[in-house]
């Protein structure tokens with residue numbers, strides 16, 4: 001098995017033929033070979049191989065050949081030989097998403113990130129974006145989006161990819177029968193699909209609960225709690241978070257507090273403001289929640305409230321953006337600290353939160369101990385990622401954790417996101433991490449596609 005980086009050129013011969021420079025032929029073990037099986041994504045063809053006198057690593061694909069092996073563009077790509085006489089160009093990474101189907105803006109608010117993926121990934125491999133409707137399963141082709149040299153989307157018919165990066169935007173689409181069928185069809189063709197789907201909070205807590213290593217980072221949590229459970233949790237912990245299992249962005253979250261002398265309080269976000277309500281007794285609190293949410297409360301979880309470290313009396317927590325690397329190991333690629341807006345139940349930026357670097361935030365709270373605390377939190381995030389991965393059967397390559405640290409320096413995990421947002425990377429000091437995050441998607445795609453199987457040991 002060998003892997004080489006090379007320059008792919010398009011030539012105009014009508015017959016089907018591949019030319020390679022001597023240096024490339026030697027490093028791929030092809031010296032003396034008269035033909036090869038050439039593969040790109042799901043396209044494959046046996047073609048005559050000829051040598052060309054040129055220094056460096058170059059491959060020339062004739063126009064006759066390119067009608068069978070639909071190469072998205074000329075330029076740099078990896079050349080990989082999984083077995084003798086077989087040559088794969090790639091890898092081919094398909095970024096799966098969706099949007100409002102408006103010309104020029106096919107992926108809505110995801111367009112910026114998708115263009116960044118196409119721009120960065122295309123420096124080394126083949127990357128295109130597509131929506132489910134762009135796949136032709138009979139022909140095994142995709143009417144893909146790639147970038148023109150001016151950075152605009154253009155369409156091109158290409159083969160199915162080696163790896164799919166799932167960024168479908170909505171839970172509704174992600175869990176539809178249609179999408180389930182689509183995942184099956186990729187898997188049947190041995191095409192890696194990551195990440196599988198959105199996480200539910202209750203699934204993640206359940207799967208971590210019995211894990212000795214990772215379980216200690218999860219606050220006490222119950223799914224679908226009845227009034228008895230909620231009351232007990234409030235009495236024991238004094239404050240709790242009551243949140244929708246499939247929620248995001250702080251929507252529908254309540255911070256419920258019990259003061260033995262003052263009564264019951266509910267804090268939440270409403271109509272753009274923060275609301276604090278007082279209740280004379282537990283039953284009136286339950287009535288309010290019932291009247292606002294009714295049956296959907298069965299999809300809520302109740303969770304022990306954690307007293308987060310604070311700056312200027314505002315709690316802070318952290319986003320740990322985790323990736324798998326080329327060696328199939330988890331790493332904390334980007335970390336952002338989020339300081340809650342005044343009176344806000346959550347630290348979301350859109351609710352008045354403020355973004356800081358972890359060094360800034362932890363420095364203010366722990367002073368000279370901050371590096372040690374951050375290192376422990378990184379270690380915890382890796383344990384959590386490994387644990388989630390080991391308890392599910394699908395390929396998992398990226399996780400955004402919401403992580404809290406309490407006044408005793410204990411580390412807590414509130415949420416795992418399988419399609420993490422990228423707002424932390426807007427911080428001027430986190431732009432480098434933002435690029436590293438994108439690079440990790442492609443590094444790990446090299447691993448998943450079998451082009452590169454690095455080994456630490």
Ligand SMILES: Nc1ncnc2c1ncn2[C@@H]1O[C@H](COP(=O)(O)OP(=O)(O)O)[C@@H](O)[C@H]1O
Nearest residue numbers: 241247248249250303304305306346347402415
């Ligand atoms: N158990 C908890 N204790 C303290 N703060 C919490 C707790 N659960 C959530 N939070 C705060 O609320 C924020 C949002 O909660 P999260 O579970 O991430 O829900 P969402 O899906 O809405 O982002 C967290 O980032 C954290 O600041």
Ligand SMILES: [Mg+2]
Nearest residue numbers: 249250402415
């Ligand atoms: Mg969250």
